[in-house]
Amino acid sequence: MLSIKDLSFRYGKLDVLNGISFDVFKDETVCILGPSGSGKTTLLRLITGLESIQNGTIELSDISIEEKNLYKQHLGVVFQEPRLLPWRTSIENVLLPFELNEKKISDEQKEKAIEALKLVKLDDFKDSYPRELSGGMQHRLALARALVTDPDLLLLDEPLTGLDVNTKEELQDEILYLKKETNKTVLWVTHDPQEAIYVADRIIILSERPTVIKEIVPVEYGYPRSRLSSDSISLEQHIRTIFNEKEDN
Amino acid sequence: MQHHLNITKISKFLIAIAIVTAIWWLVAIITKNQLFPTPWDAVKAFADLLTTPSTYTHVLVTTYRTLAGTLAGALVGIILGITTRYFKFMDTMVRVVIYPFFQSVPTVCWAFLFVIWFGLSDWTPILSVATAVMPFFIINVWEGLKDIDTKLVEMGSIYTRSKGRMLQKIIMPMLNPYIFAAVQSGVIVAWKIVILGEVFGSSTGMGYMLSIDFAAYHLPRVFAWTISFTFILLFFDKVFFPFIERKYIRKWQIDR
Numbered sequence: 001m002l003s004i005k006d007l008s009f010r011y012g013k014l015d016v017l018n019g020i021s022f023d024v025f026k027d028e029t030v031c032i033l034g035p036s037g038s039g040k041t042t043l044l045r046l047i048t049g050l051e052s053i054q055n056g057t058i059e060l061s062d063i064s065i066e067e068k069n070l071y072k073q074h075l076g077v078v079f080q081e082p083r084l085l086p087w088r089t090s091i092e093n094v095l096l097p098f099e100l101n102e103k104k105i106s107d108e109q110k111e112k113a114i115e116a117l118k119l120v121k122l123d124d125f126k127d128s129y130p131r132e133l134s135g136g137m138q139h140r141l142a143l144a145r146a147l148v149t150d151p152d153l154l155l156l157d158e159p160l161t162g163l164d165v166n167t168k169e170e171l172q173d174e175i176l177y178l179k180k181e182t183n184k185t186v187l188w189v190t191h192d193p194q195e196a197i198y199v200a201d202r203i204i205i206l207s208e209r210p211t212v213i214k215e216i217v218p219v220e221y222g223y224p225r226s227r228l229s230s231d232s233i234s235l236e237q238h239i240r241t242i243f244n245e246k247e248d249n
Numbered sequence: 250m251q252h253h254l255n256i257t258k259i260s261k262f263l264i265a266i267a268i269v270t271a272i273w274w275l276v277a278i279i280t281k282n283q284l285f286p287t288p289w290d291a292v293k294a295f296a297d298l299l300t301t302p303s304t305y306t307h308v309l310v311t312t313y314r315t316l317a318g319t320l321a322g323a324l325v326g327i328i329l330g331i332t333t334r335y336f337k338f339m340d341t342m343v344r345v346v347i348y349p350f351f352q353s354v355p356t357v358c359w360a361f362l363f364v365i366w367f368g369l370s371d372w373t374p375i376l377s378v379a380t381a382v383m384p385f386f387i388i389n390v391w392e393g394l395k396d397i398d399t400k401l402v403e404m405g406s407i408y409t410r411s412k413g414r415m416l417q418k419i420i421m422p423m424l425n426p427y428i429f430a431a432v433q434s435g436v437i438v439a440w441k442i443v444i445l446g447e448v449f450g451s452s453t454g455m456g457y458m459l460s461i462d463f464a465a466y467h468l469p470r471v472f473a474w475t476i477s478f479t480f481i482l483l484f485f486d487k488v489f490f491p492f493i494e495r496k497y498i499r500k501w502q503i504d505r
């Protein structure tokens with residue numbers, strides 16, 4: 001589905017990514033786990049085309065990132081912050097991707113928007129403005145907006161930042177449910193090992209800058225997972241060990 | 250509580266009016282001059298204006314010119330302001346030539362030119378207003394563009410490569426509060442200028458009437474017109490704009 005080869009990137013003199021290669025297969029949930037400043041956001045910005053590629057290739061469903069229009073239709077993105085338009089109601093925010101693409105919204109698209117709101121349980125709030133919603137609801141609205149165009153791949157950049165633990169765990173379950181319900185492939189960036197173990201099929205662990213992939217750890221239990229099983233705790237220890245290892249040089 | 254506050258506000262306002270009136274009256278009595286009417290004379294002349302039907306025509310004509318001029322200035326100013334974001338050439342053009350030029354040429358010069366070009370017509374006051382308020386819109390659009398939430402722009406750019414749609418759906422809405430601010434200060438300046446334009450180059454409107462009464466040394470009437478301007482401005486500033494802002498503009502403001 002998503003294929004990244006030899007991706008390197010620098011901001012001016014700052015080496016950020018240093019030869020990253022990995023694949024994400026259909027229906028997988030892959031987590032990218034890395035310390036703050038390792039370039040996780042940069043990696044997603046490259047995949048979404050917000051930064052232009054300096055070295056390496058990115059393909060999505062066999063379409064190269066160079067073919068921007070085709071490529072972008074397959075992507076849904078949730079940023080670290082919900083990034084909602086404050087002057088638009090929930091439903092209007094969800095309709096935005098369509099409005100940016102076409103002159104006129106069809107009834108079918110309106111129905112899709114309502115469906116997306118139902119999926120994230122915000123259909124009762126379709127005429128509310130973002131500031132009238134709680135933090136968790138705003139994040140769910142951002143999810144609905146990312147899902148409405150029915151993309152193949154959902155990119156999540158620490159989508160649950162700034163939420164309290166309960167809301168966070170609730171939303172982790174909700175994202176897993178949405179993923180199953182809508183058959184999405186998910187690439188999920190996080191800096192929280194527990195989150196990664198709870199949601200991912202595979203975890204890609206990044207090093208510090210200049211960033212390489214340290215290890216790709218498969219998580220082999222099915223869903224639903226328990227947050228505190230002995231297996232997941234030992235896996236967490238394993239991951240934390242890799243995570244904290246200093247490079248040898 | 251709210252009610253209480255309002256009452257203190259109103260009583261303060263009334264006290265201020267009373268003080269001004271008292272001073273005015275005092276000056277009128279001391280100067281004992283026919284050329285300085287008492288408040289009472291002015292109020293009588295004002296009542297006289299209110300009962301003359303043609304007054305309302307002139308007020309309407311002047312209002313129309315103010316709004317038309319502001320609208321024209323707004324359109325040109327907003328378009329110029331926005332083009333600076335997209336075209337390097339326009340950015341230099343507007344920043345170095347157009348904005349400083351319109352900012353510094355006195356409105357009277359424009360008024361003279363328009364009288365010569367268009368004679369006595371609606372055009373002189375309307376265009377005088379437009380040239381005077383246009384820079385307000387340029388500068389406020391700049392301000393808005395500077396404060397734009399780039400994170401929202403980025404979010405939108407994931408879905409489209411059309412600059413036009415980005416502008417329409419994401420950037421323009423973010424500029425709304427800034428444009429409204431320009432409308433507010435613009436309309437107030439426009440009222441002062443439209444009068445000037447009418448004195449120079451029109452045979453209708455409040456400015457024209459003012460010039461007639463002035464030429465006839467009909468001082469109470471001159472004062473009465475002045476009072477009317479004040480009332481109209483106060484209406485816009487204290488009633489109309491706050492109402493519009495509460496009702497329509499708040500939601501466009503981005504909280505950070």
Ligand SMILES: Nc1ncnc2c1ncn2[C@@H]1O[C@H](COP(=O)(O)OP(=O)(O)O)[C@@H](O)[C@H]1O
Nearest residue numbers: 011014016034035036037038039040041042043
């Ligand atoms: N626009 C930019 N210009 C220059 N440096 C940047 C820019 N964005 C991020 N960086 C730097 O690149 C590195 C990686 O940033 P980022 O991808 O945001 O990391 P992460 O998301 O993993 O925390 C950081 O050191 C950051 O300071």
Ligand SMILES: [Mg+2]
Nearest residue numbers: 040041080158
């Ligand atoms: Mg980040």
